[in-house]
Amino acid sequence: MQTQSVNKVRRGLHVVGSLWFAAVVLVLLLVAMACATVYESMHGAEQALLTFYQSSWFEALLFLLAANVLTAVVVRYPFSKRQIGFVMTHASILVILGGALVTKHFGIDGQVSIVEGETLTEDFRKRHAKFKYTVAE
Numbered sequence: 001m002q003t004q005s006v007n008k009v010r011r012g013l014h015v016v017g018s019l020w021f022a023a024v025v026l027v028l029l030l031v032a033m034a035c036a037t038v039y040e041s042m043h044g045a046e047q048a049l050l051t052f053y054q055s056s057w058f059e060a061l062l063f064l065l066a067a068n069v070l071t072a073v074v075v076r077y078p079f080s081k082r083q084i085g086f087v088m089t090h091a092s093i094l095v096i097l098g099g100a101l102v103t104k105h106f107g108i109d110g111q112v113s114i115v116e117g118e119t120l121t122e123d124f125r126k127r128h129a130k131f132k133y134t135v136a137e
Contacts, residue, residue, distance in 0.1 A: 013075050
């Protein structure tokens, strides 16, 4: 009984870590980003961010991609010397996806226009300290 459940878990991990699963998720992301690009040209960047890139379904697609990349590495453990490139590439993708998640939840996004020689103090958010910018001549 326990062997059957272990085999089902292994089979599930192999499906999630498969190239087929990656292709499906990447095609879904491709279609979503193509639609977002067209939508952005008609409605503006701010609306496209809200409708597509900051939506929960888009974040779920990115989570599925991260799960696929992580599982693809885990099912190949222990690694041989010839798999080092594979592992490093997939680890890099996970670092990039993790950085995007951290930026989404903790990043500060804004624009400031400064004329040469001018000093500007701007409070971006109440929870963050004030930033002081000076453009040197």
